[in-house]
Amino acid sequence: MTDRTQPQPPSHPEGVGDDTWLDVIHKMDEVYSQLLRDEVALEQKNAQLEASQQFIYGLLSSMSDVLVAADAQGLIEQTNQALCELAGRSEDALLGAPMQSLLHPSQDGAALQNMMHRALMLRQGHSVELMLSDAAGQPVPVDFTATPRYDSRRRCIGYVFVGRPTAEIQRAYRQLHEAHEALKRTQQQLLHAEKMSSLGRLVAGVAHELNNPISFVLGNVHALNRYTQRLRQYLEAVHAALGDQELPELRKLARQLRIEHILNDLPSLMDGTIEGAQRTASIVDGLKGFSALDGEERETVAMDAVVERAIHWVKKGMKLDFDVQFQRCPGCTVLGNAGQLLQVLMNLIQNAYDAASSQGGVLPVLRITARQEPGWVAITLHDNGPGIAPEVLSHVFEPFFTTKPVGKGTGLGLSISYGIVERHGGQLLARNHPQGGAEFALRLPAPGG
Incomplete structure (x- = not known):
């Protein structure tokens, strides 16, 4: 029979027992478990790092300000979307490029170098306005702040540039300035409107108070005129009845009292009184019209009457030596x-007189022409003054602008007049007449035009 020998278990290395092998296996399990824990922690750290990178990238992309990180030599290491859009270049094209390449050719590169040097010397941010080139090669002003970056040994390893295009700031400031000026104009117009409203109420009250006594005067004078005619008829009848039998004492008394002269003078006195009362009534009507300056009611207005009243108020009311020639337009x-x-119109006529009388030795003359145009009524006022200086012509309707001496003008008359004409849907233009002098052209829409 063949002797079959059973396989023997491998023998342990000499000096190594089972306990030692168990310890090795246990240690290997611990190392493997630690490796698993470290791998999980590393994945968590990678996820956190990726989230942080995404957060920083999102911040850089959403920034409207330009951001550039450069090394100590001024080479771009990092930038954001705002700069890429401004420069019209991709981020890959910008990385590694010198900061100098962002500048417009008109910008001196020494300003950038000086900015970096001062930021390093001050060890803090330093601001300078630099001119960059946009995608079309046009200059764009950007207000940059450069801040040095340091390593753990406090050595400068680069710079961070943060900038904002000043065109946006300037545009916002300009809009704010325009809004402020509009607010000031509105405030002044409200102040003027309140003054005119108070003056209108005062004038309306005065006109009302004057209207009653003038009515009494007119009524009494007309009655007195009728009574005078009756008395004259009676005296004539008495004289005719007495004839030569009139007593000498009465004749003497009539001569002393100048009865005949009084009877002859009474008609002219009555006529003069009636004319004066009617002229006063006309002035009161004008005051009533003036008291309605601030009203917004619209009605059909005959421009001939308005122009004639304005001429009367300026010329007659202020007793000006002023030759005003008005070419009327019936039906306008x-x-x-x-x-x-x-x-x-009062403001335009007054301004024409002030301009024409400033020459001295020349009689101020104003020619006013009214005419009908399709859908419009056009009125031109041409004076014989020195005209309007070219540098002034574009400012005549601005609030508070005046060429008159201090105390002679507020600079609001033409501005308010322009606003009134504009609210009426019309136009008010200023220009120099080819034959000399200034000319203001007023166009107002005709009814149904």
């Missing part, structure tokens, strides 16, 4: 407020 009517249009 507009839809508007008579009081406001009266204010506009």
